[in-house]
Amino acid sequence: MSRVRSWVVLFIALAMVVAACGDSTQETEETTATTEAGATETTEAAATETTGGTVERTEVTVLAPNPSAVIWFQLCSAIYQGFLEEEGIDASFEAVDGSGAVLQAMAAGQAEFGIPGPGPVLSARAAGEDPVAVYNGFAQALFGLVVLEESDYQVPADLAGTDAPTVIGVGTAEGSEVTFVRPILVDAGLEEGVDFEFLPVGDGGPATAGFERGEIEAYAAAVPDMAIIEARGLDLREITPSEYKTVFGNGYATTQSLIDSNPDLVQGFVNGLVKGALFAEENPDATEEDCAQMNPEEATDPELARALMDLTMVISRSLNGDPWGMYDPQAWEDWGQSLVDDGTLEEVPDTSAAFTNEYVEQAHETVGG
Structure with a gap:
């Protein structure tokens, strides 16, 4: 988890700031x-x-x-x-x-x-x-594709579902994280609706719950979201290919x-x-x-x-x-x-x-x- 690990001390500090202002995605905040x-x-x-x-x-x-x-x-x-x-x-x-x-x-x-x-x-x-x-x-780049460190997923291609599509969490259905992560999965040879599917779960806090409840196997995370998830006790592995990190x-x-x-x-x-x-x-x-x-x-x-x-x-x-x-x-x-x-x-x-x-x-x- 190269990027998350290298920034982990700072991200833990950022977690509470982002959690306070960005976890609730069900209602518009102004x-x-x-x-x-x-x-x-x-x-x-x-x-x-x-x-x-x-x-x-x-x-x-x-x-x-x-x-x-x-x-x-x-x-x-x-x-x-x-x-x-x-x-x-x-x-x-x-x-x-x-x-x-x-x-x-x-x-x-x-x-x-x-x-x-x-x-x-x-x-x-x-x-x-x-x-x-x-x-x-x-x-x-603001986003990355992350999985739980304890999982077997090492590269995006590993996310291909077998009996059913692998569920990948996103903040919102039409957010930038979707258009960032989808090409990564397609480039890895995965087909949406067959090998994977997206599930809107909200920002870092709700995404943590999604991992804990087993609702998602991976998450299209903004950089601060990674911090929130780790700050709440889950170790992550980032599997974003290097060529996508400068987007x-x-x-x-x-x-x-x-x-x-x-x-x-x-x-x-x-x-x-x-x-x-x-x-x-x-x-x-x-x-x-x-x-x-x-x-x-x-x-x-x-x-x-x-x-x-x-x-x-x-x-x-x-x-x-x-x-x-x-x-x-x-x-x-x-x-x-x-x-x-x-x-x-x-x-x-x-x-x-x-x-x-x-x-x-x-x-x-x-x-x-």
Whole structure:
């Protein structure tokens, strides 16, 4: 269990933070953070008094698939350090249950920005929706395929069922963990519905119960979920093939229709994220305080919240040295091909339309870093 073992001390510390904010997946959790109290409507003009007069701002909603604040550290500082306000944006943060719910709300016009995974973005586009990723929130892999260490499973191919499909737990049926793990299993020669099947069981806490009750044999885990399961007394073995550990994760997205109608708003939002990331890099203590304002419950143990933020900042950085928020076009093509290989999509989508680096490049040119 290479990755889990190497991070085990830190993950035990992270476990209670994530358990407090992410174990309940049966109901939508919401945390609203605004640059000015009372701003909860979306895409409407707001005004604030400054020494130079009245500045009009646009209210937007940002939807996340997880209520944690520290894992979206750049947004915390973008809001509470006033970087988005400098761009004329008043942002509210809300959490829903998974990437599918994020994209559904965006498609329905209920949010201007969201933080979905790349697999769900490509699937949504194939279904006729128009999400476009504009900032890479996690440049490294967020997920892994884990089994109990006491089990006989050593590699993904071992999960092939005999008399019935092997049950693999996932957080939600439409979450990014599903689109991450399915290609691993298909590449191993397994067929969904014959050799394996997915069972939504929730995050780390409920997944622990799923293992204990024998309901699942493996679990598609986010990195913090691994910590929760081990912290609750179960030893895990990660069987994720090495080539999958550099697959990027969730990022900030908007819709093509908003890009077409208001590109300045999109540029301003990305400017705020880049400013927030650069600020966090130099001022992690202040960013931790920003995140505490966004999610006070998560900050009840500041040592644990800080540990999670520090880990998040590590896996948010590109392994090849790209600046904050940049996407690798080849990585998107790999995601598209994997969705075809595992049967999620019938043909490789036009991945070039699913993301853009334009706004991140302009932001770095404008703000530096």
